[in-house]
Amino acid sequence: MSNPASARARTLIAVAIVPVALATAAPASAGTYRAAICNPDLGARHPDATFERSSRHYRSDASCEVGGDGLVVSHDAHTSGAGTWAAWVVRSPDGTAISRLSVSAAGRAGGGNVPELLGGTVASLTPFAAPAGHLERFRWSGAGANAFAARLRCRRRSGCGPGRGARIRIKRVAVALDDRVSPRLRLDGSLFATGSRRGVQALAPSATDSGGGVRRLLAQVNGQPVTARMTSCHIVDRIATRLRPCPRAAGASFAAATASPPFRQGPNLVRVCAVDYAATTAANRACAQRRVRTDNLCPVSGVAGGATLGARLRRKRGRAIVGGRLLDGNRKGVAGGRVCVATRVRMDGIAERIAVAPLTDADGRFRAWLPPGPSRTIRVAYWPSTATALERYLRLNVPAQPRLRLRPAHPIENGSRVRFRVRLPGPASERRRVRVQARAGRRWLDLRMGLTGAGGIYRARYRFHATTGRRNYRFRAVVPSQAGYPYEAGKSKVKRITVLGRQ
Structure with missing residues (x-):
């Protein structure tokens, strides 16, 4: 008697009774890599192959070491019902597809049980070979496949006899996987906190990938690479020994020295990418970028206590004047506070410059003349400590004077x-x-x-x-x-x- 079939088993039984043609849709652009299963030369075992059966009268054996038989399915001395089966099944990771595979297989029919190799999708596995005798190399290629199976199935309508010699075994499975899904990326760390940053800040990206896994995390500042992290993956001679060779999730923490190039005073473009695994440079990647403003030139005020900073821009005799007031938590002026006035020409790649750093008067007020020049962004900052600043932004629009x-x-x-x-x-x-x-x-x-x-x-x-x-x-x-x-x-x-x- 056979056990009740699981949902997965029922799917394979239905496929065995009603074969469906393999999908032929063209694959999307993807990174491709090769993976090995039960290959002693590469040290590949069989953690990505599962033994499944619809009857307890089928047995499994696994020996992927040198001289071992590989992954084996055999039938015991009892009879089995028509259509019952057992198989070693390989499923590709989510987001990937099997485009090619090759396998060394041998089989023997007996008592109505027949050995067969199948490929395609889990919902429509189709036989492509019936191994017999000694080990032979079999190959399959197609599109849209996500499963492969080495199966022993009772094909006799009246049921199958003991068939003690019936078996199928496979070894040295090689698959080519197309990874169709890009990683998911998240950016954290103090570098991306609100406001200007100074000194060493944390850059902490993390990523997940359901296909080949996360292989690298890369960071650029203003178009120049600054750091990278390579994850530990199951790879031997550019061949993966797991179907998902790299971690499904990975993270890193980098120390970003904002006072050193390629960071520059003022706005910076920080770009971080997560790259999944591929044997070539055609790996999938997900990138995110953030505008990060750095300020390592404005002085830290020797007087703390400022809670509110106000600033405005006005013109006098054709020149621009920045004025404002620094208040404490009780709305009273903070005297002797150092305020920094920085300007930046509104062009890509232009660094910010410190124009003047006045002290507030007894009432907390300050005023500064700006040098002539083109249109600029004006930043007024008060740093009570190196951790955070009060900032105000103004726009100085200057008409051209040809x-x-x-x-x-x-x-x-x-x-x-x-x-x-x-x-x-x-x-x-x-x-x-x-x-x-x-x-x-x-x-x-x-x-x-x-x-x-x-x-x-x-x-x-x-x-x-x-x-x-x-x-x-x-x-x-x-x-x-x-x-x-x-x-x-x-x-x-x-x-x-x-x-x-x-x-």
């Missing part, structure tokens, strides 16, 4: 040319759009337009051809707001030229 020059500077006759020379303030003033406009009544009309060249200079010409009498023409240069140029839209002073036309 310089327009006309040549010649003296009056010219109709039919002559005027030469325009426009210089834009730096930085990043090359290949910027410029328009030269002429005044026509109450409107300004575009006369010439183009891009600046070396040194942020744009040159153009115009010939006067319809001037009568003596006329004064007015011109200006206009610069629109544009990506990568740290200025708002602006215009030059108006320049004039006198043209003497026909009388």
Whole structure:
């Protein structure tokens, strides 16, 4: 009599009675690796193979050492019902698929029991070979498979007799696995805490992967690699000795020295990647990036007790002034507190600079003039200790002030040319759009337009051809707001030229 079949056993029984064709859908892009089962040359045992049966009249044996028979299924002296079976089953990890396999197998039929090798999905395993006699090498390839089985099955409709010689055994199983799932990544650590960071901070990534497992954790700062961690995996000569050779979950803790390159004062881009296992560089990866602001240049205040920091920006005589107040927990001014005013030009890759570090007065107030320059982000910080800071952010928008020059500077006759020379303030003033406009009544009309060249200079010409009498023409240069140029839209002073036309 056979035991009640488990859900897994019922699935295999149904497959044995009603074979289904293997899936043929093309696999998705994936990292591929090879794995070995029951291969004594590589030290691979059989922890990823399970013995399953629908009748207790089938027996198993496992000997994967040198000289061993491998994984064996045999039938005892009792009779078994039609369709009963036992098998060594190999299932690929979640998110992976078996694309190829090869196996050394031998088998013997007896008493109505037949040996067979099957491949495909767990729900639709299909026989692809019937081993007999001595060990032979069998191969299978396909798409979308996630299981392989070496099975001994009662195929006789009236049931199977003792069949003591009926058996199947396999050894040196080699599978190629396509890993279709990327790892999941999480970022922790004090480096990602709110506010500016200074000194040594913790960078603690962790990842999980249901396929081949997590192989590496990599960290970059501003596009430069800074550290990596390689996990311990079951790999021999680039062949995995477990179907999931690397840990399903892995983590690391790195000490990030924010005062050393490639970190820079101000905003930094920290990118962390988790990579699963593959035999080549085509491994799946998951990456996450965070903006981290570092501040190792602002001084730590010698006076603690500040709880609230206020700051505002205003202009006076064409210059910018930052002012504010430092208050304690009782809303009273903190005197003698060191406040840091830092500026950063709003361009990628530009480090922050400390403009001034004033002390608060007896009422907790401070004021500082900012040097002239392009549009900037202003950060006002108060560090009561090295652990944390009070910070306020302001935006200083500066319009571009191009310089327009006309040549010649003296009056010219109709039919002559005027030469325009426009210089834009730096930085990043090359290949910027410029328009030269002429005044026509109450409107300004575009006369010439183009891009600046070396040194942020744009040159153009115009010939006067319809001037009568003596006329004064007015011109200006206009610069629109544009990506990568740290200025708002602006215009030059108006320049004039006198043209003497026909009388």
